[in-house]
Amino acid sequence: MKHLNKLFVAVAMVMGLSSQAQDSNNPWAISFGTNAVDTRVSAASKVEDQFSQYFNVSDNWNILPSVSYISVSRHINKGFTFGVTGSVNRIKNWVEPRTTIPGDYTVINPGDLSYYAIDGKVQYSLGNLFGWKVLDPSAHVGGGYSSMGKASFGTANAGLGLTFWLSEMFGVELQSTYKYSFDQDSRIPEANVPSHMQHFAGLIFKFGGKDTDGDGIYDKDDACPDVAGLKQYKGCPDTDGDGIVDGSDSCPDVAGLAEFQGCPDADADGIADKDDACPDVAGPKALNGCPDADGDGLADKSDKCPQVKGPKENGGCPWPDTDGDGVLDKDDKCVDVKGTVANNGCPEISEEQVNKLNAYAKTILFNSGKSTFQQQTYPVLQSIAAILKEYPSSSFSIEGHTDSDGKDAANQKLSEERAAAVKNYLIENGIAASRLTSAGFGESKPIDSNKTKAGKANNRRVEVKLVK
Incomplete structure (x- = not known):
């Protein structure tokens, strides 16, 4: 029990890592390693006997101590992949039932028979059901063609697997496949291909994903595939960090407000700085954000008399009456001489x-x-x-x-x-x-x-x- 608890904790820690199963981001995978062939399942008459010595490696399994299988697969959709596996082996352990003692078996060497197999499979990631990204159990079905020595025949296949993804694109895979042979008339080496189990252990590598800008977001999911960005913005950058992606930010290099499409409003007058003629001093929109201290409708920066109301025609200053005759200089035809209003500011001759x-x-x-x-x-x-x-x-x-x-x-x-x-x-x-x-x-x-x-x-x- 003590060792079982340790194993449970280790598995839980592995499942918490940030890797993931084969998916549409990296649709292709290649795996290779060693395989083992076990002929005992077809020698047992009872189902419970077929798997009773499943791990009897030394007596029942045929293992070629080298890279003996290679598999190529491609993600199809929503956890499903399709793959083709080629494998080789050598059959030295052929399990035969003892006819004289029911339930007992003997292992013979049929003559170091060469074993070749080519198999296709459709596999479903069970980890996809639970959102597991590192520990990835799977189930598969398919069919293939196997040969033992001079005999060869088609098989219908089904099995289970388990992959530990150590990184996003690299993992260790384990798999067992039951191969039901359609050549079950007899169990004669060199003449028949009996149903058997084939086990696989190897390394798996995913590839095929494209991340042009190198921001860790694949192009197919990247709204800005040519420029590095952030995951929360689907791969688009936010240079000024104001929460508005550069593509929608009218001021991408300066932090601003959403209401101004990412541009700042330093004087808080409701006019973005880029459109504000006086960005550091609050002013009305009618004057492009510039103040009008005297309220004469002329911005202070253009007002020659910013503290005194005056008409625009006179630069914001009140019209003078130089001679004090009540007629403004602009209307006074005699600016320096007192006159009468009736005579346009000029004196009237008596x-x-x-x-x-x-x-x-x-x-x-x-x-x-x-x-x-x-x-x-x-x-x-x-x-x-x-x-x-x-x-x-x-x-x-x-x-x-x-x-x-x-x-x-x-x-x-x-x-x-x-x-x-x-x-x-x-x-x-x-x-x-x-x-x-x-x-x-x-x-x-x-x-x-x-x-x-x-x-x-x-x-x-x-x-x-x-x-x-």
Whole structure:
């Protein structure tokens, strides 16, 4: 009993190893070793006698002390394999029943008969039923052709086996096969092939499995057969260890979250870093993950005034009102001068100022019959220019008039030339040409009588009118 317990423990430990029986991963197997032939089973008339001396190796078994069998098999499906075995032996122990003493047997040497056999079998792994991977009992059936000396005949075979898988592809096999011979008329050496037992003991090697990437997962089960991976991911790699295989990971080299297809979100703003314009600072999706401190809809990194609300058109800064007239610079046509909203931020010229302009204009003196100025007129022209500069958005018309002396055509021309001379002077002294027009009316619009010298002097004039 003590030795039996030790044997039980040893078998249990072997069954716990991580080897496995022949399967679809390595479908082919080759085995070889020695075999023994026992003719006693056909000599016994009772079934119990056929196996009563099963282990009587020295008297009953015929063993060739060398490699005497070779077998090739292939996994078919779900624990089933098909194999072919070739074996040789030499029959020196032929068991014969004693006719004179019932139940007794004698062993003779029939003359060192040569033994050859070729057998096919279908085998089922019983270990497959229980999920055993190391200790693999099996059962098989089949048929073959055996010869003993000059006699040969077909057999129907059945038997049991046991394989110890020492590694995934290497093991030790033991097998016993009962071969029922269809040549049972008599038991004459060289003339008959009696039914017999054949025992096998040898080594078995599995092969044929393909693992291209060498990750320990066979290609047929490997979802990524060309790149080494992990078993829990069916052979696919997870470089960054985030639980998402590289093939489904948009950021395979950086650990991330499943909701972002394996990409990280460092600032936890709900936008993957690869799509986040500001991956280290949380921000809204509308601004690609960048913050907007002042809430003006412009990301801080693009906002020239990130702490103060302002329109995008001005870089996120509020529009200034440089002259403080209530009209923003963007709409103010006179940015540096206070004006009115009605006049687009420019000052509006008063009637008083218009009268002042005309008071100056009446003192403009020309050389007689010409459009050139008398010297004392220049300060007057400068005063007019100064007033116009105060109202940069206002436009004016310069009008020239004459008295009635001389011909009408000459007076018309002279009035036009004198109005143009004033206009040109003002342009040359800083007044925009777009703000000025000039016209001559000759003697057609007198403001006094042309019969007196004083009246004529009043009619010879330049007027400055506001264009509205």
